[in-house]
Amino acid sequence: MQLLLDTHALLWWLAGDEQLSLAARKAIAEEGNGIFVSTASAWEIATKHRFGRLPGVEAIVADLDGAIANQGFAALPISLRHGQAAGALPGPHRDPFDRMLIAQAMLEDLVLVSNELPFDAYGVRRLW
Numbered sequence: 001m002q003l004l005l006d007t008h009a010l011l012w013w014l015a016g017d018e019q020l021s022l023a024a025r026k027a028i029a030e031e032g033n034g035i036f037v038s039t040a041s042a043w044e045i046a047t048k049h050r051f052g053r054l055p056g057v058e059a060i061v062a063d064l065d066g067a068i069a070n071q072g073f074a075a076l077p078i079s080l081r082h083g084q085a086a087g088a089l090p091g092p093h094r095d096p097f098d099r100m101l102i103a104q105a106m107l108e109d110l111v112l113v114s115n116e117l118p119f120d121a122y123g124v125r126r127l128w
Contacts, residue, residue, distance in 0.1 A: 002034045003027060003127065004076065004105050006114035007041040007097065014060060014067060021128050024113050036076040036110060037068045040100040076104060093118055 005013065005028070012020035013028055028035055042064050048054040049061050060067050068075060078100060085103035086096070093099060102122050105112040111125045119126050 001027065001030070001032075002036065002108075002110045004036045004038060004101060004108070004110040004112050005041070005073070006101055006112060006116065007044045008115065009113045010037055010041055010068075011045070011054075011057065011060070014071070021115070024128060027111075027113065027127055035071070035073040036108075037064075037073050038076045038101055038104055039078045040097050040104070044097040076108070078104070082107060089122065091121060093121075 009020060009024055009028075011017070013025070027033055045054060045057060045064065046061055049057055065075070082100060082104050085107055086099040089099050089102060093102075098116065098119070101112060101114070102119055102124050104110065105124045106122070111127050112119060113127050115128050116126075
């Protein structure tokens with residue numbers, strides 16, 4: 001299975017936080033699964049940290065590449081196609097980070113690891 005981690009899922013995994021569901025933890029730990037982290041999550045983490053909304057993530061902000069590489073995860077860059085799809089998504093959901101993750105999951109055929117129920121309205125496969 002190929003998984004795309006929502007930003008909160010990534011942060012909870014790295015912190016060993018039990019807010020991450022058991023199903024998500026098992027899927028992320030599964031040896032045969034490919035785990036992807038979107039560039040959108042790096043952007044979201046850095047932005048929220050800058051605004052003081054993510055205290056305690058200084059080490060992650062300082063070396064996100066290293067943090068995901070140490071876990072064996074792969075970075076998922078944002079392409080023009082991803083940007084077009086995210087911008088064209090219908091509906092009232094306004095969060096640009098979420099819209100990008102939805103578009104990437106759809107276009108790259110990835111299962112989105114997230115507790116965000118509104119994602120289901122977009123037909124994306126979601127694991128929680």
